[in-house]
Amino acid sequence: MDRDKLKAAIEADVISADQAARLEAMFTRKEGEEAEAEPLRFLSNLNDVFLSIGLVILFVGLGAGLSISIFTSGTVRFEHFAPVIFGLLAAIAWGLSEYFCARRKLLLPSIILAIIWSVCVGVAAYFLLVWNVFQEHGGEIASSVFTGSEPSDSFFEDLATQSRTSAILGILVATGAALTYYIRFRLPFSQFLMMITLSLIAFILMPGFETLVAMGVVSLLLAIFFDARDPHRSSRLSDNAFWLHVAAAPQLVYGIRGIVEGSVPEGSAMVHVALVSVLAVLTILSLALNRRALIISGLVTFGWAIWNLFQAFGDSILMKFAAPFLLIGAIVVLLGAGWKTARKILLAGMPSTGLLGRVFPKEV
Structure with a gap:
């Protein structure tokens, strides 16, 4: 199989790098040559690395920009600040995935976007859940700030219990987000995300x-x-x-x-x-x-x-x-x-x- 032709087909966006790797492996076996074991199909060229670095930098900038804009505008309530920021980042990651993963089939940038999507969805869910404790004990917290009195032991017990439960539920939501990503884009790396998040839940429950x-x-x-x-x-x-x-x-x-x-x-x-x-x-x-x-x-x-x-x-x-x-x-x-x-x-x-x-x- 002519590798130069495969490379030209990838650059012309006729086939993806993943498809090219499979074609090469198939024809190599047919021609009686030894195929390499475990090819790394998530990296085809340096442009993938270049794009991935750009995506990381872009999302750092988006996170900072959205945080400053929303905080200074005062349009979002304080308890919804973190879920809104991470929710917006997750939505942007999904939108970019439709281009880089569904259309361009660029695997390394898709991996970066899958991580950002799953983490942002999980973190947004966590902050939505854990804020209930602060809502229930808001008066007590305000009193301790202005009067110097210490919050009751029940506050710390509720915070610890709710934080642990919220963390588990947040990670479970992240698992669901990774599963959704796999169903939509069929990205194999999503299997890794699902397994790691489930392992993290198991470790929290039974360290x-x-x-x-x-x-x-x-x-x-x-x-x-x-x-x-x-x-x-x-x-x-x-x-x-x-x-x-x-x-x-x-x-x-x-x-x-x-x-x-x-x-x-x-x-x-x-x-x-x-x-x-x-x-x-x-x-x-x-x-x-x-x-x-x-x-x-x-x-x-x-x-x-x-x-x-x-x-x-x-x-x-x-x-x-x-x-x-x-x-x-x-x-x-x-x-x-x-x-x-x-x-x-x-x-x-x-x-x-x-x-x-x-x-x-x-x-x-």
Whole structure:
């Protein structure tokens, strides 16, 4: 497939960058060449980066400009000030999405707009909900300001309870906003937003590393579900799975790290042995699934654990300082260069058809 022609078609707005990537992958497979695993379909050229930076700056300016204009005009009541500002920003983000996402199919700017839309809708909902506490205790707050008296304990209890409830409801509204964005624009990144917001709600309700691991497992299972429906990584289902893997990876890695550190005596080298063992299992799972997200997310933790092991058991400067970098670098380079070979060895006895064949697709 002629890449120059595909590039010309993208620039002429005949096809999107995402469609071009899919066409190239399809023809590459047909021509018998090896297609790269996990292509990054959210970035096609530097113009996407340029537009994305411009969008961020634009919305900072819009937020400041709207805030100053509405505040100085006095047309909006104080309790509605924040919801109006964030509501307007959300509406503008949606309007720009109709152009950049629905029409132009520019994925990185669409990701920026999806984040702005979901966050602004959630924040607007939160401020609408939390203001009830201040309305109910307005007289008490005014009295404390002018007389110096302290508000009653019930005020702080109500504020804490209502703020927590409002935060949960606000995040839930943000989840709904991300779902709405996905339904309208079919942007795979919306899956990431939905999963992260739901994980945040779960963590507020049940704080702990176990919650992180549980939500990471849910994200991973959903990602595997989408991957199993598209083992050749050629449709939007695979893109949905990619972002769910990205959501699952840090939750699994840092949740497991927290559990391991909490169950092993502080300062013990066993915590690093346990972490390396867990991350080795995740690496094997990544190879089997043909997804690098778990490995990349755990790379910092893996490097930290390896470093501490060498500090504990190394008996020379070479072993303490040079050896960790050599080992980590060699592992990453070997995995990167021999990914397909490693997968062929790992999946040698795995069936190529059926459910297992779709969840763990073999190399062609």
